[in-house]
Amino acid sequence: MKLDLGTRASRQDILRGVYEDNLRIVNKRVEAARGRSRRARWGLRATLLLAGVLVAAAGFQVWQEIQAKQPAEAGALATLGDPEAAAERMAREFGSPDDPGLAAEVPIANLFNLQVRTIVIDPGHGGEDPGALGPQGTREKDVTLDVARRLRRRLERRGLRVLMTREDDRKVSLRRRVAFANEHEADLFISLHVNALPAEGVTSVETYYFGLQADAQAMHLARLENQDSDFSMADFRESLEKIGDTMKFQESKLLASSIQRTLYRNMRRVNSQVSDWGVRRGPFVVLLGVQVPSVLAEMAVISNRAEEAKLNTPQHREHLAMSLEAGILGYLHPDTSESTQRATEHGSQKDP
């Protein structure tokens, strides 16, 4: 059957496209196809680096000022200051970290050719803390532990050192989880959770990185996830002092974007009703204390009866692990991952 044949030129383009697509799969650079000179790339890198350093320095200064003005009150992190005003001031004076003109679109690890060697996976909850419960009694702590084990197996096959904050059903305080990641010199930190929502029938995927400028829903979720944190107010202050490390937040955002994109795309394949709640900021202490790019993924909604049934199947848990793996690889190799080339159909960036 011969049909509408393309021109010779388009056939050659297509063959080249297949070739380049395969190079991306095996993580080889498509130098000739980039259409960007080496000098231009180095110029871009230098600009990004300079911008990153400026933003980091600015962030540190502003947060020191904010801290000096704020009373040390106990309670939710959001009461530590007026984050919107601080962010506005920071943006006015130094440019917002989210300003596309300043935000680094390339992971720092890649920019400096740094190797990501150790990934710490944090299965949420455990022991006497079951986390969220499904209508049939499925416990969040069991789902997160199983998905974490599957994710570890997958990442280890890629030669990465993977550690878990808990290996079995035991309670580990948030403070201990943070310390574990820092003690083991983690390069990335991924906290796994599943959500429970009051509205029946809703199912969603969302990924968080640390930020005080959170919406009401993120604040509510953070309060739940921050329970029994075992952190003191002094710890908060110490951690907030480190918040000047804007680089970490930019990196966390990139990691969160990549994970959200692959999680949503894959979950949509098995459930067309799943909502993309995007990449969000939230004041999760487990993300604040870790010194490297860190995210918290709410992979599914356990309060949804159908979703709960799926979460009880090994296939679905493996699917979740595979999607997380793809997101991590997408972050580590942005030049070569198709998953990070385009936004999802419904958009993944929903920062407040």
Place this chain on the structure above:
Amino acid sequence: MAAKKTPKQADDILYIGIDLGTSRSAIATSSGKKKWVESYVGWPRDFIARKLLKKDILFGEDALNNRLSVELVRPLERGVIRDGTPRDLEAVRALIHHLIDLVGAGRGQKIYAAVGVPAEALKVNKLAIRDAVKEYADTLMVVSEPFAVAYSLGALNNAMVIDVGAGTVDFCVMHGTMPGEEDQRTLVTAGDYVDRQLYEMLAQRYPTARFGETLVRQFKESYGFVGKANGKVQVKVPVEGKFTPHDITQELKAACESLLPPIAETVIDLIARYEPDFQERVRKNLYLAGGGSQIKGIAEALEEALAEYGPYKVTTVDDPLYAGAEGALALAQDMPEEYWENM
């Protein structure tokens, strides 16, 4: 169609195209051989089974026919390696090795392989497929299955290919360039979904009859239809040990027709993204491939389902079983040597 390599190259190198399907896998070679196998791998359960079967591993129909004596693995789900377990990976490797053995790759020949994967397969899936194939090929590339079909048809512009497989229905819009992510779509309401629907409907209507998964799939493949029935579909199924005739006409029709709404919806959604004049041209060039395209009346029924959005012309490809493998082979043969060398 494809620009052929010189005779010297053809002797030195065996180009192969592989379509790794959830239900069936096919291979086509530059030496003109074509083979297919059911995507099942079976290992004898114990030494008695091994002695009886006289084999360490069984493939395809052989494995299926001896399913009670073997540990049966269908390693591909939705067109990709199912769970990524060592057993699945081993089964995929064995299946690929078996396919290459079937076409008898000559000694001293290099094997350049192109392998079809579902349109929306993730990078990790593609890597897993690559890992499974690479030990049997000197160099290889993976391509989207519907795109490979489009390439084999020469439908590089103004066309859409819909590959109705067992695990996935893959869509690919061709507009004269390499199709991107936004030009492709994958649905999981495919052949296996029809089987499950049919099984549930039959189990509900005939609770005493023994309908197995394999039997139901055979019914669908032999008698599946949509639209108007040409007489009754009667099959014999055991009831309390006795084979008894059962009328499955309405259930078969309903199960097969369950494929149509998601396909029609996806066609509309995909086409709507393009310029109106391009939409107009694509409407005349929809091609159905894959095992599901063999369901009687499916092309006409799809045209009807799409009619309210304008006139559509849906054509079933001539050889759906091999269209993906032959497309991958054509790509492999046309691919410049330097591209292969750099892989």
